[in-house]
Amino acid sequence: MADDIKILVVDDEPVVIKSCKRILEAEGYNIDGASGGREAIIAMEQKPYDFVITDLKMPEVDGITLIKWIKKSRPDTGVLIITGYPSQETIKDALELGIIDYVPKPFTPVVLMDVVARAIEWKQRTLPAEAKKKEEEFPPSMMAELDRMISSYKDKPGSLIPVLQRAQEIVGYLPPIVQKRISRGLNIPAAEVHGVVSFYSFFTMKPRGDHIIKVCLGTACYVKGIEEVLEKIKENLHIGVGEITEDRKFSLEAVRCLGACGLAPVMVVDHDTHSAVTPKKVMQIIDEYKTVGAKA
Amino acid sequence: MGRFRANLMVCAGSGCVATKSLKVKEAFEEELQKRGLEKEIDVVLTGCNGFCAQGPIITVHPDEIFYEKIQVEDVPYLVEEHFIKGRPVEKFMYKEPTEKITIPSMHEIPFFKHQVLRVLRNKGIIDPEKIEDYITRDGYLASAKAVTAMTPEEIIKVVKDSGIRGRGGAGFPTGVKWESCARMVSDQKYMCCNGDEGDPGAFMDRSIMEADPHAVIEGMIIGAKAIGATKGYIYVRAEYPLAVHRLQLAIDAATEAGLLGKNILNSGFDFDLEIYQGAGAFVCGESTALMFSIEGRRGMPRLTPPRSTEAGLWGKPTVLNNVETLAAIPQIILNGADWFKSLGTEKSTGTKVFSLTGAINNTGLVEVPMGMTIRQIVYDIGGGVPGARRGRKFKAVQMGGPSGGCIPESLIDTPVTFEDIQKTGAIMGSGGMVFMDNSNCMVGMAKFFLEFTTDESCGKCPPCRVGTKIMLDKLSDLTEGRGKEGDIEILEELSYDIIEGSLCGLGQSAPNPVLTTIQYFRDEYESHIKDKWCKVGVCRKLTTFFINEKVCTGCGACMRACPSKAIIGEKKKPHRIIQEVCIQCRTCYDTCRFQSIIIGPADYKGDPMALLKE
Numbered sequence: 029m030a031d032d033i034k035i036l037v038v039d040d041e042p043v044v045i046k047s048c049k050r051i052l053e054a055e056g057y058n059i060d061g062a063s064g065g066r067e068a069i070i071a072m073e074q075k076p077y078d079f080v081i082t083d084l085k086m087p088e089v090d091g092i093t094l095i096k097w098i099k100k101s102r103p104d105t106g107v108l109i110i111t112g113y114p115s116q117e118t119i120k121d122a123l124e125l126g127i128i129d130y131v132p133k134p135f136t137p138v139v140l141m142d143v144v145a146r147a148i149e150w151k152q153r154t155l156p157a158e159a160k161k162k163e164e165e166f167p168p169s170m171m172a173e174l175d176r177m178i179s180s181y182k183d184k185p186g187s188l189i190p191v192l193q194r195a196q197e198i199v200g201y202l203p204p205i206v207q208k209r210i211s212r213g214l215n216i217p218a219a220e221v222h223g224v225v226s227f228y229s230f231f232t233m234k235p236r237g238d239h240i241i242k243v244c245l246g247t248a249c250y251v252k253g254i255e256e257v258l259e260k261i262k263e264n265l266h267i268g269v270g271e272i273t274e275d276r277k278f279s280l281e282a283v284r285c286l287g288a289c290g291l292a293p294v295m296v297v298d299h300d301t302h303s304a305v306t307p308k309k310v311m312q313i314i315d316e317y318k319t320v321g322a323k324a
Numbered sequence: 325m326g327r328f329r330a331n332l333m334v335c336a337g338s339g340c341v342a343t344k345s346l347k348v349k350e351a352f353e354e355e356l357q358k359r360g361l362e363k364e365i366d367v368v369l370t371g372c373n374g375f376c377a378q379g380p381i382i383t384v385h386p387d388e389i390f391y392e393k394i395q396v397e398d399v400p401y402l403v404e405e406h407f408i409k410g411r412p413v414e415k416f417m418y419k420e421p422t423e424k425i426t427i428p429s430m431h432e433i434p435f436f437k438h439q440v441l442r443v444l445r446n447k448g449i450i451d452p453e454k455i456e457d458y459i460t461r462d463g464y465l466a467s468a469k470a471v472t473a474m475t476p477e478e479i480i481k482v483v484k485d486s487g488i489r490g491r492g493g494a495g496f497p498t499g500v501k502w503e504s505c506a507r508m509v510s511d512q513k514y515m516c517c518n519g520d521e522g523d524p525g526a527f528m529d530r531s532i533m534e535a536d537p538h539a540v541i542e543g544m545i546i547g548a549k550a551i552g553a554t555k556g557y558i559y560v561r562a563e564y565p566l567a568v569h570r571l572q573l574a575i576d577a578a579t580e581a582g583l584l585g586k587n588i589l590n591s592g593f594d595f596d597l598e599i600y601q602g603a604g605a606f607v608c609g610e611s612t613a614l615m616f617s618i619e620g621r622r623g624m625p626r627l628t629p630p631r632s633t634e635a636g637l638w639g640k641p642t643v644l645n646n647v648e649t650l651a652a653i654p655q656i657i658l659n660g661a662d663w664f665k666s667l668g669t670e671k672s673t674g675t676k677v678f679s680l681t682g683a684i685n686n687t688g689l690v691e692v693p694m695g696m697t698i699r700q701i702v703y704d705i706g707g708g709v710p711g712a713r714r715g716r717k718f719k720a721v722q723m724g725g726p727s728g729g730c731i732p733e734s735l736i737d738t739p740v741t742f743e744d745i746q747k748t749g750a751i752m753g754s755g756g757m758v759f760m761d762n763s764n765c766m767v768g769m770a771k772f773f774l775e776f777t778t779d780e781s782c783g784k785c786p787p788c789r790v791g792t793k794i795m796l797d798k799l800s801d802l803t804e805g806r807g808k809e810g811d812i813e814i815l816e817e818l819s820y821d822i823i824e825g826s827l828c829g830l831g832q833s834a835p836n837p838v839l840t841t842i843q844y845f846r847d848e849y850e851s852h853i854k855d856k857w858c859k860v861g862v863c864r865k866l867t868t869f870f871i872n873e874k875v876c877t878g879c880g881a882c883m884r885a886c887p888s889k890a891i892i893g894e895k896k897k898p899h900r901i902i903q904e905v906c907i908q909c910r911t912c913y914d915t916c917r918f919q920s921i922i923i924g925p926a927d928y929k930g931d932p933m934a935l936l937k938e
Contacts, residue, residue, distance in 0.1 A: 185619070185620075185638065186618055186619045186620040186638075187620060188620030188621075189600075189601075189603055189617065189620050190600075190601070192603070193562070193601060193603065216620075220621075223622055224620070224621065224622055227605060227622040227623065227624075227782075228602075228603035228604050228605050228623075229603075229604035229605060230562050230602075230603035230604035231603060231604075245524070245776075246524030246525055247524040247525035247681070247682065247722065247725070247756070247758045247772070247773075248524070248525045248681035248682050248687075248758055249524075250524075250772050251681075251682040251683060251758060251760065251764060252682070256909075283563060283604075284522060284524055284563070284604070284606060284776070284780075285522070285523070285524035285525060285526070285527075285563075286338075286563055287338065287521065287526070287527035287530040287563065287564060288338050288339050288342060288376070288527065289376075289525055289526075289527055289679060289681035289682075289687065289756075289758075290339045290375075290376025290377045290379070290527075290681065290687040290688050291339050291342055291343070291376065291377070291379075292681060292682075292687075294342075299565075300342075301338070301341070301342030302342070303339075303342050303343060
């Protein structure tokens with residue numbers, strides 16, 4: 029596995045590159061060297077690297093400038109720094125730019141190996157999350173639909189809540205990017221939009237599952253034992269209220285009285301109301317939705 | 325209705341739709357077509373019939389035969405017997421729960437017999453999605469009269485004289501509210517309807533909006549004329565999609581017919597109406613918060629005065645009335661103030677719609693004259709408490725939702741009027757009645773409501789935001805065995821602080837459920853604290869379950885029901901609970917038909933039989 033990993037070591041002292049090479053190649057990593065920031069950028073334009081280990085103080089293009097370039101142009105590359113001046117200030121600057129870790133100079137082989145191994149582990153852990161984030165970028169058609177909807181409400185007083193409701197119908201939930209678009213489109217400060225989103229329980233900033241399970245926590249349902257039903261769902265789907273299952277099939281929500289008290293205890297899945305639900309039959313009902321696709 | 329031999333009314337209220345009444349309707353249409361009866365028998369979808377627990381409900385007119393719990397597979401048989409052979413089918417009819425006597429006619433069923441339908445006069449009779457049906461029932465006659473032949477002063481006088489008070493909770497006289505808004509001079513006024521029915525256990529407004537949406541709209545037109553508003557909003561909870569759908573259809577149809585919108589009936593009077601969907605915040609039922617919400621802001625109540633009638637929506641004079649109040653208005657205009665006052669008491673006139681839920685046989689929606697006693701509602705209409713044979717008894721009724729309180733059995737003869745209910749410490753509220761039997765823990769009940777208010781407090785006033793949380797923590801301590809001497813007093817003291825220090829009705833009434841349960845069920849609080857004993861077995865950490873070996877018949881029902889297999893025993897011999905395995909879930913208690921389960925305090929090691937004497 030280690031030989032898949034390509035690392036670029038950047039330092040104006042050739043001896044540092046040499047010793048890094050010796051230590052890390054022995055571990056099976058692929059190591060290239062660059063004698064300064066400019067050379068590093070040229071090298072990275074040629075081929076991708078998983079990590080860059082760089083000095084901070086270098087003539088011409090220094091470490092901080094290099095890190096800024098990497099963050100902008102090669103965001104997938106992880107950055108480690110070597111520094112002979114582990115002063116609070118320089119480290120702080122670098123940390124703010126999003127480096128993974130640092131190696132104080134002078135260092136022993138063990139320290140270097142340890143830092144690199146930890147960086148690799150960290151990156152592997154965070155990678156899937158980032159991949160997921162990319163997935164959640166919305167198709168342009170959806171955004172166009174959103175913009176069309178927003179502009180149809182422009183200049184209408186008091187339209188924020190209806191717009192948010194429609195937006196949630198279109199996108200499924202209200203992530204910051206959607207809120208920002210609404211803020212721009214309606215000319216309402218983003219803080220105010222967020223204030224409204226966080227106030228009303230109808231709005232959610234988390235994605236929802238294909239099927240939405242709403243459990244009624246009204247008085248009548250409480251008296252008739254809805255709590256045990258809720259426990260059963262939580263136990264079986266391994267999620268809490270307001271959460272979504274790992275396969276994104278179901279999200280679980282608790283609602284205030286659905287006004288169907290004659291049928292208590294009540295649970296609504298998508299648009300179907302299920303009456304007199306018991307802990308015994310609740311999972312049977314939910315299982316029926318497992319094979320069904322997302323709601324229309 | 326004329327040209328058909330019979331009308332088959334299928335209830336399409338939320339309750340019956342949930343039990344698949346729409347499928348039943350399709351099945352009827354298909355079957356009637358198959359039998360060539362589609363020209364003779366008309367199938368109509370109606371609004372909520374009210375008897376929700378028995379759904380799907382079908383009534384056949386003109387004989388008013390009442391069928392309950394009809395499923396798709398029952399349809400061919402029912403059509404064959406009733407419509408071809410002319411023999412109404414007894415097995416689908418209502419049976420009186422104690423004597424098991426079949427009652428064919430809807431009006432003979434006790435649940436319906438004691439009701440007086442005014443606001444709900446069209447329920448189950450008209451198709452709420454057809455304006456023609458509403459018009460046949462004198463619909464829009466009152467608004468036509470108000471718009472074309474009455475002055476605002478005349479309208480206000482009739483409404484004031486009728487004595488009608490707001491049906492949303494506080495009971496403020498509607499006529500007075502209209503009058504104070506009519507007096508204001510402004511370029512724009514608003515007439516709004518509060519359909520943000522948030523009290524858990526209440527569904528009157530939902531049913532009215534679903535069953536008779538035009539009545540609400542007509543009431544709003546009359547109100548608009550009285551106060552001089554040209555624009556109106558109906559604020560409906562997002563949880564009520566069917567109500568939103570039907571109201572929208574009704575608004576469109578009324579506008580199309582010239583009964584709503586610009587220049588109504590050529591009178592020169594304009595009134596535009598829009599639906600506004602809420603977004604799930606209980607506090608938005610409060611009038612100032614509701615208006616902020618329509619404006620697209622956080623729904624947080626503000627200090628009054630100025631009242632909404634002076635400076636409401638967008639700072640303009642605004643009247644906000646409850647759904648039920650508005651639905652009652654057209655009848656008042658048509659029949660006069662004296663007709664309305666002929667029912668009810670001096671200070672609480674007319675009828676009121678209540679929703680009956682919880683531990684009661686006939687759950688559903690009822691309309692009764694004000695002043696009827698709780699006893700009459702429980703036993704004559706509600707059919708008593710289920711499980712009487714297992715020793716279940718009426719214990720209390722919770723009225724007014726999270727702002728209300730519990731009225732105990734000792735006050736069961738209290739007449740239901742604004743004043744009398746208030747005297748008990750509860751409030752009339754919007755009309756939700758949640759019944760409790762002797763298997764409900766009152767401390768747990770108070771905790772349930774505090775959970776609700778803690779969650780729904782908007783956060784503006786610290787006494788409400790922080791105080792309710794502290795009360796909730798205390799109540800959790802009590803139900804989980806950490807209660808200590810003095811907790812009841814702390815709860816009471818906190819309650820008064822919250823009531824005094826909160827701006828709106830939510831905070832001012834949030835402690836009511838705690839105060840009333842302490843007032844009437846103090847012994848239960850004390851046994852939770854001192855004896856670590858929840859006598860009804862709800863609070864798991866405060867119970868030990870035993871089987872009364874003298875009563876147990878060894879039927880094995882509890883053994884089969886027990887989720888942790890903690891019950892052992894041979895057939896027909898008394899069973900026993902293994903305490904180490906028991907998880908105190910109370911399933912055995914609910915299952916046993918012989919009342920052989922004894923509930924003792926936490927970790928009770930003594931003789932279970934000794935507990936019976938307590």
